[in-house]
Amino acid sequence: EADIYQTPRYLVIGTGKKITLECSQTMGHDKMYWYQQDPGMELHLIHYSYGVNSTEKGDLSSESTVSRIRTEHFPLTLESARPSHTSQYLCASRAYNEKLFFGSGTQLSVL
């Protein structure tokens, strides 16, 4: 049973808006990740964190930022959303045995 939660599940916003996608886990995992996934495509890593106050950019160039002030919380922020940001965003945390736990994702549409 995954204990990792993402909100909102769906979001439709206008261009130029600032948005924050929430991700929380109750498993005490240090390592957390944000992936971007377009329909039928692979997951691209956009940000990751090894623990509190640790954040790194992933392979995919992204105009988003993340923060990790608490172990359980790893929000992703887009300062100014654009139509090119339309995608599904998946948050994951990694257990000590390397198993990844995924949230249900946020489907973002920018008009």
Next chain:
Amino acid sequence: AQSVTQLDSHVSVSEGTPVLLRCNYSSSYSPSLFWYVQHPNKGLQLLLKYTSAATLVKGINGFEAEFKKSETSFHLTKPSAHMSDAAEYFCVVSAPGPPSGGSYIPTFGRGTSLIVHP
């Protein structure tokens, strides 16, 4: 550096026939390998993982995968497909970085869509 190549974007089988989803990997260090499944409108679920123990790994729902170091492959198989197996399957590699610091950043393949015909 590490990478994953899933050799087929789509695999189509009839119900009751064997399934083979192919995955090749590249890693500078001894990797851990995983298969995840993603059903439509559902989250990703771990099917199985290899972490340098037995080379034949058994997972959930009758799936298994064999690690072949000489071929750098980690193909996923199932003897008999079921309609409920229709989904997207992702091969994932995760390896430590240089000795100066570990990374274990999971890298995903492009995915293989498994289609099961009645």
